[in-house]
Amino acid sequence: MRTSLIALAAAATLATGIAQAETASYAIDPTHTFVTFEIGHFGAAVNRGRFDKKEGSVQFDRAGKTGKVEISFDATSINTGTPAFDKHLQSADLFNAAQHPKISFASDKFVFNGDKVSEVSGQLTLLGKTGPVTFKANQFNCYQSPMLKREVCGGDFEAVIDRTQWGMNYGVEWGFAKNVRLIAQIEAVKQ
Structure with missing residues (x-):
C-alpha cells in the first residue's frame, strides 16, 4: 500500500511538472495590438479613439486551458484623429x-x-481604481507566422464597461453615455 501511495505521489508530481512545462510566454506585438473605445454622443454619433502606446505579455497553456495576460496602455497616447x-x-x-x-x-x-x-476575465485599472472586466472573444486563433517563423496567438475581444465605476463622470449630467465599448485586438508572439 505504501509503495502505491509513493508511486501515486511521484506520478502527480511528474504530471504537475509536465503541465507547467506546457505554459508558453508570448510578447504583445504592438503592430497588431490595439485597444479602441467607443462611446455614444447624445445618440447622434459615436466617438471613437485608441491608445497608440502599449506593452504587455501573455502566458498561455493551450493543453491546460489556462492563461494570463498583462497589458498596459499609455493614456497620453490617446488618438482620435482630432x-x-x-x-x-x-x-x-x-x-x-x-x-x-x-x-x-x-x-x-x-x-x-x-x-x-x-473570454478573458480580469481587473482593469483606470484612474487609479481597479475593477473586474470580462472581454468576450469574437475570434481567437494561433498560427505559425510565415514572417516571424514563430507561433502567434491572438484574437478580437470586446467588453462594455460603465465608466462611472472608475470615477469617469464627466458629462453624465448632460446626458453623455456612461457605457463605453472597449474593443481589444491582440496578437502576441511566442518567445
Missing part, C-alpha cells in the same frame, strides 16, 4: 493622463470553448 479632442480626453475631465498615465488590464481567468479562448 488633436483638440485628444487633449480634452487626456485632461483631468476624463482620463487625467497627467496623474494616471497608465491604464492596465491583468487577467485572472481564461474561458475556453473547445480549443479556442472564448
Whole structure:
C-alpha cells in the first residue's frame, strides 16, 4: 500500500511538472495590438479613439486551458484623429493622463470553448481604481507566422464597461453615455 501511495505521489508530481512545462510566454506585438473605445454622443454619433502606446505579455497553456495576460496602455497616447479632442480626453475631465498615465488590464481567468479562448476575465485599472472586466472573444486563433517563423496567438475581444465605476463622470449630467465599448485586438508572439 505504501509503495502505491509513493508511486501515486511521484506520478502527480511528474504530471504537475509536465503541465507547467506546457505554459508558453508570448510578447504583445504592438503592430497588431490595439485597444479602441467607443462611446455614444447624445445618440447622434459615436466617438471613437485608441491608445497608440502599449506593452504587455501573455502566458498561455493551450493543453491546460489556462492563461494570463498583462497589458498596459499609455493614456497620453490617446488618438482620435482630432488633436483638440485628444487633449480634452487626456485632461483631468476624463482620463487625467497627467496623474494616471497608465491604464492596465491583468487577467485572472481564461474561458475556453473547445480549443479556442472564448473570454478573458480580469481587473482593469483606470484612474487609479481597479475593477473586474470580462472581454468576450469574437475570434481567437494561433498560427505559425510565415514572417516571424514563430507561433502567434491572438484574437478580437470586446467588453462594455460603465465608466462611472472608475470615477469617469464627466458629462453624465448632460446626458453623455456612461457605457463605453472597449474593443481589444491582440496578437502576441511566442518567445
